[in-house]
Amino acid sequence: MKAVVLGSGGWGTALSRVLCDNGHETYLWSHNPAKAEEMARTRENPLLKGVSLPESLHITGDLSVLEGADMVVCASPSFAVRATGRKAAPYMRPDTILVSVSKGIERDTNLRMSQVLQEETHHICKVVALSGPSHAEEVGIRMPTGCVAACPDRAAARFVQDAFMNDYFRIYTSYDIVGVELSGALKNVIALSCGICTGLGFQDNTKALLMTRAMAEITHLGEQLGGTRRTFGGLAGMGDLIVTCTSMHSRNNRAGILIGQGKSVQEAMDEVGAVVEGYYAAESIHQLAEREGVDMPICRCAYEVLYHGKQVRDVVSELMTRAKKDELLETTWM
Numbered sequence: 001m002k003a004v005v006l007g008s009g010g011w012g013t014a015l016s017r018v019l020c021d022n023g024h025e026t027y028l029w030s031h032n033p034a035k036a037e038e039m040a041r042t043r044e045n046p047l048l049k050g051v052s053l054p055e056s057l058h059i060t061g062d063l064s065v066l067e068g069a070d071m072v073v074c075a076s077p078s079f080a081v082r083a084t085g086r087k088a089a090p091y092m093r094p095d096t097i098l099v100s101v102s103k104g105i106e107r108d109t110n111l112r113m114s115q116v117l118q119e120e121t122h123h124i125c126k127v128v129a130l131s132g133p134s135h136a137e138e139v140g141i142r143m144p145t146g147c148v149a150a151c152p153d154r155a156a157a158r159f160v161q162d163a164f165m166n167d168y169f170r171i172y173t174s175y176d177i178v179g180v181e182l183s184g185a186l187k188n189v190i191a192l193s194c195g196i197c198t199g200l201g202f203q204d205n206t207k208a209l210l211m212t213r214a215m216a217e218i219t220h221l222g223e224q225l226g227g228t229r230r231t232f233g234g235l236a237g238m239g240d241l242i243v244t245c246t247s248m249h250s251r252n253n254r255a256g257i258l259i260g261q262g263k264s265v266q267e268a269m270d271e272v273g274a275v276v277e278g279y280y281a282a283e284s285i286h287q288l289a290e291r292e293g294v295d296m297p298i299c300r301c302a303y304e305v306l307y308h309g310k311q312v313r314d315v316v317s318e319l320m321t322r323a324k325k326d327e328l329l330e331t332t333w334m
């Protein structure tokens with residue numbers, strides 16, 4: 001099988017390695033030809049330090065490698081997915097499987113990444129979302145990891161499962177692309193919030209409270225937008241929330257810690273030095289929650305801190321002193 005991975009960040013690179021391990025003819029494309037040349041020469045990617053790139057991996061800045069690809073993986077940061085999809089579109093055929101691994105919601109349109117890719121490729125081929133608790137740094141060194149390949153078309157989801165699955169990368173299939181993609185985007189905002197808690201000096205109880213109640217919010221919005229409840233408790237939902245909120249590999253978590261320690265949002269993003277997708281997702285979630293009439297107090301507070309300079313100590317107090325609630329809102333007492 002010929003596979004082309006578009007985007008040579010940490011994740012695109014780690015996934016390319018998996019595809020090489022699985023014996024596929026694999027190409028890794030970088031939008032920066034000089035970077036592609038450098039990686040091809042050194043067999044290393046500075047964004048994935050300590051992981052050597054297999055000799056069988058073709059690294060290129062030339063998009064024509066897309067010609068005849070059976071599977072194309074879009075691994076751009078979410079802000080660049082539309083542009084990447086547009087560049088790839090002329091090469092897509094009805095039987096090409098397009099895989100979206102970016103976690104975000106497009107600004108302005110509030111579309112999921114697979115929707116953006118479908119628009120740009122004129123719905124010519126099937127798009128599958130691959131998501132789950134998966135740090136590139138760990139997949140790159142073959143640590144046992146699990147993800148979900150989601151698509152309403154079962155054959156397409158199974159195609160992606162077969163392409164990626166091996167003895168260290170376990171792939172489940174799901175029809176619920178809406179829930180899987182929303183989970184991946186929304187958890188970045190919670191990771192930022194969790195980092196803020198760490199930066200403020202809060203400990204395990206607070207983070208468990210935040211993560212669990214945030215998951216209730218995510219599930220509520222996700223269901224409203226067409227996701228399936230159980231997805232949010234699965235690998236792409238709770239699994240990814242746990243890994244992102246508890247790891248220093250997460251830029252969202254690291255940016256949050258700096259904000260909690262008193263840095264401004266801009267200072268924190270500059271210090272992290274890479275795209276902090278949770279910052280952008282916070283605005284999209286806020287807009288979606290307003291549009292759908294879903295109450296999301298944690299996400300709203302994160303939005304107000306990130307976009308309106310609200311003090312973190314004030315929002316913590318606001319959250320803790322909200323009106324009393326029943327945890328299981330939808331149940332009736334016996």
Ligand SMILES: NC(=O)c1ccc[n+]([C@@H]2O[C@H](COP(=O)([O-])OP(=O)(O)OC[C@H]3O[C@@H](n4cnc5c(N)ncnc54)[C@H](O)[C@@H]3O)[C@@H](O)[C@H]2O)c1
Nearest residue numbers: 008009010011012031047075076077078080102103135136
């Ligand atoms: N890193 C992970 O562990 C991981 C895991 C799962 C999913 N993801 C998702 O994968 C996507 C990529 O993340 P990453 O960590 O590999 O990113 P990264 O920050 O490591 O790399 C970003 C890459 O995008 C390139 N880039 C920058 N501007 C671009 C543009 N305008 N057009 C095309 N490419 C451009 C950069 O050169 C760089 O190679 C994100 O949406 C992320 O949420 C990441």
